[in-house]
Amino acid sequence: MSADAASGTAPRIGPARPRSRRARGAAGARRPVYDVASLLAVAVAEFNTRGYDATSMEDLSRAAGITKSSFYHHVSGKEELLRAALERSLDGLFAILDERHATSGRPVDRLRYIVRRQVEVLQAELPYVTLLLRVRGNTETERWALERRRSFDAAIAELVREAAGAGQVRADVDPAVAAKLLSGTVNSIVEWYRPGRPGADALPEDVVRTVFEGVLARD
Amino acid sequence: MSADAASGTAPRIGPARPRSRRARGAAGARRPVYDVASLLAVAVAEFNTRGYDATSMEDLSRAAGITKSSFYHHVSGKEELLRAALERSLDGLFAILDERHATSGRPVDRLRYIVRRQVEVLQAELPYVTLLLRVRGNTETERWALERRRSFDAAIAELVREAAGAGQVRADVDPAVAAKLLSGTVNSIVEWYRPGRPGADALPEDVVRTVFEGVLARD
DNA sequence: GTCTATATTTGGATAGAC
DNA sequence: GTCTATCCAAATATAGAC
Numbered sequence: 001m002s003a004d005a006a007s008g009t010a011p012r013i014g015p016a017r018p019r020s021r022r023a024r025g026a027a028g029a030r031r032p033v034y035d036v037a038s039l040l041a042v043a044v045a046e047f048n049t050r051g052y053d054a055t056s057m058e059d060l061s062r063a064a065g066i067t068k069s070s071f072y073h074h075v076s077g078k079e080e081l082l083r084a085a086l087e088r089s090l091d092g093l094f095a096i097l098d099e100r101h102a103t104s105g106r107p108v109d110r111l112r113y114i115v116r117r118q119v120e121v122l123q124a125e126l127p128y129v130t131l132l133l134r135v136r137g138n139t140e141t142e143r144w145a146l147e148r149r150r151s152f153d154a155a156i157a158e159l160v161r162e163a164a165g166a167g168q169v170r171a172d173v174d175p176a177v178a179a180k181l182l183s184g185t186v187n188s189i190v191e192w193y194r195p196g197r198p199g200a201d202a203l204p205e206d207v208v209r210t211v212f213e214g215v216l217a218r219d
Numbered sequence: 220m221s222a223d224a225a226s227g228t229a230p231r232i233g234p235a236r237p238r239s240r241r242a243r244g245a246a247g248a249r250r251p252v253y254d255v256a257s258l259l260a261v262a263v264a265e266f267n268t269r270g271y272d273a274t275s276m277e278d279l280s281r282a283a284g285i286t287k288s289s290f291y292h293h294v295s296g297k298e299e300l301l302r303a304a305l306e307r308s309l310d311g312l313f314a315i316l317d318e319r320h321a322t323s324g325r326p327v328d329r330l331r332y333i334v335r336r337q338v339e340v341l342q343a344e345l346p347y348v349t350l351l352l353r354v355r356g357n358t359e360t361e362r363w364a365l366e367r368r369r370s371f372d373a374a375i376a377e378l379v380r381e382a383a384g385a386g387q388v389r390a391d392v393d394p395a396v397a398a399k400l401l402s403g404t405v406n407s408i409v410e411w412y413r414p415g416r417p418g419a420d421a422l423p424e425d426v427v428r429t430v431f432e433g434v435l436a437r438d
Numbered sequence: 439g440t441c442t443a444t445a446t447t448t449g450g451a452t453a454g455a456c
Numbered sequence: 457g458t459c460t461a462t463c464c465a466a467a468t469a470t471a472g473a474c
Binding site (some may be wrong): 440442444 | 461471
Binding site (some may be wrong): 049050051053054108134136138160167168169170171172173174177178180181182183184185187188189191192199203206207209210211212213214215216217218 | 389
């Protein structure tokens with residue numbers, strides 16, 4: 001899966017990079033060394049390091065080990081890459097809302113499930129989610145992504161409101177504020193989580209416990 | 220205070236902007252229409268809207284209602300503005316750590332105090348703190364700011380570790396993880412908080428309660 | 439598919455008149 | 457203090473050879 005290449009360990013390879021020219025299947029099918037997906041992984045890693053706006057096509061092509069012109073042979077420009085990356089990330093997040101445990105049960109239990117899954121998706125799709133969370137809204141693509149994000153957050157907020165109405169969430173904090181703090185906590189993980197660290201498997205549950213029960217020791 | 224001008228309501232005024240040519244004090248002192256502080260407020264608002272890298276000097280001068288050349292008469296370039304903004308933000312945050320209630324008492328109580336104050340500083344210095352939290356590390360100035368931020372976060376993490384050692388913070392979550400979630404929650408507020416909203420005064424305590432006791436209703 | 443060369447635009451920054 | 461004019465570098469993107 002290309003998520004691997006999009007991580008910190010992007011294949012930074014010089015111009016003389018060795019490679020198998022092509023891979024032939026049983027039917028003689030040819031697979032190009034670079035498809036859009038693999039260039040996307042390289043590009044997203046660069047975007048996350050420098051920021052989307054500060055990353056030039058020159059930076060991207062250098063990171064891929066080819067010239068700018070060659071890079072343009074594969075993609076129409078920066079924005080196509082951005083759109084593909086944001087789409088992947090948003091699709092992953094929205095899919096959670098359709099899962100079984102997200103659609104039935106007590107509001108607070110559905111909320112707990114969604115938070116756990118959101119952390120899992122964030123871990124699995126880290127570079128793509130990271131990029132999504134840094135979008136500012138300068139282009140049409142970015143505004144489209146912001147709109148979908150708002151819609152996702154609104155679904156969470158509605159669930160918090162329901163849970164509060166059912167007395168399952170504390171009543172002394174505005175549910176809208178609680179929802180924003182909850183989403184903010186989960187999203188902030190992209191700023192420090194790196195895959196392969198010890199404790200990565202425990203993170204989703206750690207986050208659920210911390211968010212729902214707080215950091216204080218029980219007395 | 221210029222924090223006001225740096226908010227969403229920046230003085231977007233056209234070329235024919237009316238203004239008093241100068242203000243004379245009792246001693247006949249002259250005050251320029253634009254000093255560095257007021258241009259900084261305008262610039263930071265632009266940086267936060269479009270992102271620092273996506274904001275050109277042309278954008279900044281247009282927002283200030285003067286030409287690029289005139290803008291350069293006041294400041295040496297984008298980076299000077301960035302540095303001044305980040306400095307202001309970092310100074311505000313670090314000052315918290317020297318306050319009385321941050322230096323004495325039980326670790327958990329110091330922590331609670333710092334979180335509350337951090338939210339208050341974030342509210343008071345919103346545009347500046349927002350900019351700080353979005354810095355990527357492309358220039359020397361940005362790396363300097365990231366370094367100071369890391370140092371601030373490390374102070375919080377150490378306090379969480381102490382509180383955990385004293386049994387005041389839950390033991391089933393790694394204190395380092397808890398500290399990152401705590402900082403992430405507070406920092407995420409810049410993404411949605413806007414001054415002058417109802418409930419702004421209650422926010423610091425709402426955040427403290429939510430972070431320390433969780434979102435669940437007490438049974 | 440990849441390259442070199444180049445067209446075109448934008449951005450940072452300065453010179454010098456008023 | 458502000459302006460117009462301009463320089464230079466960098467960025468997006470394309471043309472066309474191999």
